[in-house]
Amino acid sequence: MRSKAEQLKAPRGTRDLVGPLQDLFEKIEASGRRAAEAAGYRRISTPIFENAALFVRSVGEETDVVGKEMYLLQDRKGRRLALRPEGTAPVVRAFIERNLASAGLPVRLYYLGPMFRYERPQGGRYRQFHQFGCELFGSSSPAADFEVVGVARRFLEDLGVASHLVLNHLGCPRCKEAFARSLADFAKTISDRLCPDCRRRAERNPLRLLDCKVPDCRDLHSLAPEMELCEACSANAASIKNALREAGIEFSWDSRLVRGLDYYTGVVFEFRSADLGAQDAVLGGGRYDELVEALGGPSTPAVGFAAGIDRLALLLERTSSSPLRPFVVILPMEERQTLAAAELADGLRAAARKELPKHCSDREPVILSALRARRLKTALAEAAEAGARFVVILGENEMARGSVTVKNLDTREQWSVSVEDYSRAGGTNLAHFLREHSVPRKKAEQETISGGKD
């Protein structure tokens, strides 16, 4: 007989975010929000499913992402919907549909959330994965490209992720089109000597030819025509390089960097990590000046990027993380005080809102009640292990006196604190005491996520 757990497992390529992994996700998301908002980006949340046609028209019918990786569904009225495989198209759709340009250009938006692609799962690659992305509408200036790369970089730096920046310039639609055509023509002449993948690429996405990893193909491709940028495009590429150099941002230029989504034009870039194996792109983006118009909006230049949160979490897994550290743990001595302990904890949390110092960043202090009585020795050891600062002991003696014993786990001092009018006064007595006796910890110790155990 099969157990329920075996029959109902999470679908392939999906996973539950819980414990340290969830902590990590929140940390990464917080860094994203910080980096984006600091540059004036506002969050947008779009639906998780859209009309399938949106992605066909933007990402491109011939790309793998829409050709074979989309989760397609039909609702009861026969509408063709798709779980979003990427974030840019929905944001552009919303930009047009909500007439966001009316607030005045440029418009800066960021998003955070799950994306879906039907792919063979691998480390750092999931069928439901998560992205943080920024989109900047309304500027064709290299300053906009520079800004977006800068936000991306700040975000990664803030997380402490080591990565290197690679850029390329695909040219304006005219350059890109011409180059693709000449590559395809070239491929045709040597078609019989190319690997099967490259033969397919020649048809569907000639630019990708340059990215082949088969050695023989690479040799052939070295004979391929070079990208020729028009005057405007090469000036654009040059000014971006200059800006990056002047800002002291390290990067490499790779003419083989081609992104798999059709809408890219102009600058494209990736941040790669050496610690990720084959899935080394941790963040990717570029310019998509034609997309807004292609989807029915006013001609509007735009740049953006998307970062893979799951991949970042993979990189940071080693360097984290401790669970929520309690500020106070209430310990009942005997079974019959457990309910009183829970009540005390509840009242203390209410009081703490107003009265306790913000001891750990932007979170409320964590106040726990132990739900069972254990030997004091073990209970104290556990509380100390969990990193609690105070322990409140509630036993026969305390109940008789109408007080509790408060112990500071750092200094080992302890006091008897009266709680007689505790509930009437909204818990001020104990809360006040704790406030008076808590000194701010050093910064490193305040971190609830990145700080290890003492």
Added chain:
RNA sequence: GUGGAUAUAGCUCAACUGGUCAGAGCGCCGGUCUGUGGAACCGGAGGUUGCGGGUUCGAUCCCCGUUAUCCACCCCA
């Protein structure tokens, strides 16, 4: 979608070529210890060896299927 590998306790891993081999460490629970600190020692619970078939007197081990994971390709975050 293609090629390859793996699957044993909550976790990390053992078990010579099929024959008491279902184990260890960590974790968890309890005791030594009736109300004061992360220790030590002792004990306990937990597995039809991913699942389903097959070969065999006998399968964790061999074969087939299946599911999941990992690696590479494709592609991408």
